[in-house]
Amino acid sequence: MSISMLAVSCASHDVTQDTAPAETNEAPVNVDELSEAAGSIATEEGSTAPSEETQPAKDNSEAAGAEVTVSFVGDLTLTQDVNVRNSICFDAVVGSDLDYCFQNCKEVFEKDDLTLANLENAVTDRKTHATKQFVFAMKPDNLEMLTRASIEAVNIANNHTKDYLLEGLEDTRKNLDEHGIIWSDQYYGAVYEVKGVKIGMFGLSNNGNTSQGFALIDQLKEKNCDIIIATCHWGVEARYEETADQRNLGRALIDHGADIVVGGHPHRLQPIEYYNGHYIIYSLSNFCFGGNNKLSDPDSVIIQCKFIMDETGGNCVDYRLKVIPYAQTSTRPGNDFCPKPYEWGSEDYYRCLKRLEWSTEDE
Template structure:
């Protein structure tokens, strides 16, 4: 091999050596870049994970604080009770039928009767009336009774259409057609979701999670002898978990605007033993409202949807409302009330009872409120 060939081969070897060195360098650079990228990505994911965990922890802590704050805040529940007076959804068989409530029902339908007051009853949480009469097919009338009231079972739809949820049956017309007429009426009401209470039967209604106890007491021919039963019913409701108690009484003297001593004594006794509101009916006219130990006594709610008279001389009535507030299940003493003056007939100017009670405003409404104020002042 001559010197020229030797140098040529040496150049080739050197070139190959340099190429290998460059290739190794390129690979190292690529590996370095890739490793840097991997490290950067790893660091980014690590940082993101730390940030995410931190955010989750912050969210967890914030949620925990909110729950702790909520747990510390008292639970406040308010509920509004509406009460109305005598509802006789029927007639006496000896009354003139064409002007009777059942005849009006046949012509107008169930929704007609409470059409004017339904917005009030729909907006409240519980509506209570006195159901004076029977819904039955029984025909054996109570002997020696001047007036006996009954109606077909379908008349219960007057109450359901009017957003009424509870009815007192402790009154002097609940057995107008015998004991079965009484149990028939209870059955009809309960089937339509209306809580029937009175006499030995009490009821507890769940209103916004608050257990409202209801009892009804018939006083007319028993007077103070009915007190023991009333007290026992209140005690029973307490034992059954009632958080507030409404006591309804059928009492007093017809057409008397001032309660008698028995009414006052029974009302005070009911509150002394645990009632939070006392509602009265039977006089067919308005009486005053007394506040006793921070509780309200409505001595007479008067007539309301009253099929017992097609032309009553006194058509003034009212809806009594009270809003009760509970804090952590305990009744507060805030005593928020509202009296809505009404007429028993929406055509009261004619002197005819069309059995459609309606709220009234202006001078007419003010006159009714003034009457209630006068009767209330007479209690002092």
């Protein structure tokens, strides 16, 4: 198996409308202050025009007829709020056991070709943080939880990766790089190659918009990506239905060339839409969430998409989804930060499928 990683950059200052409440205590990102991703290729700020760099023709022979399975999981907050310290908080329950949280799903992730999660916390040892209701920063050494569980990639375009300001964001990127974890956001896409298939990834957060997404898709196409995954941090918290803004953005990204759109932020499962031959997963809910000691809704899922290449290896011609219903905790009530699969055919199992408006676990 040949695997490589490359980051590409995109910057945008466009104003956007978001369905989630704005965080007035957090200043807009100044793109000029952001450090470049390791191995990134800078482009003219705000430009959506193709770069002048000529890409070599892609050898598709290895990808001919390939089937690539990507697992998607929702929000990971591998810590507790900065002001919470008690016997049932994340750090107290998990302690130094780096295998604890993902012991019931590691085998699933090890069997796929790529696992992509939404990392909803900064990764830094800094103490100075934003003034806001919830502030999350995990210990850098705890990133080994992800590598041990075969979670290779994370989206960091969300409302918590700047909890420790721009310095904390730079720390987050640096620490992910040092642990070999692929990351992408609304400024940098990432490319991961497996079985000769190039998978491009990017994220959009509350301050992301359609033109920003289009620019990243265009740049990933320039990098000869066979598959493009868009991760969107959007919607309204505690809502089980997607908003019109989510639908409009998700469909626009598909129309512009994304192969699949995966959403998070509402902390609830939301429907899967099949649109123009592609899937839009509006919300995966939380998966391992240290932000709450009690869960008002424990339902979650692992969703796997099998991308099937044609016999030339030049085009992805089919998509197959598999839904695996999970609880965010192994013990109820409460939250022990150890996701566990629901028993097949149980009431809990079918409730997850109903939330997704999905008739069966495979399609």
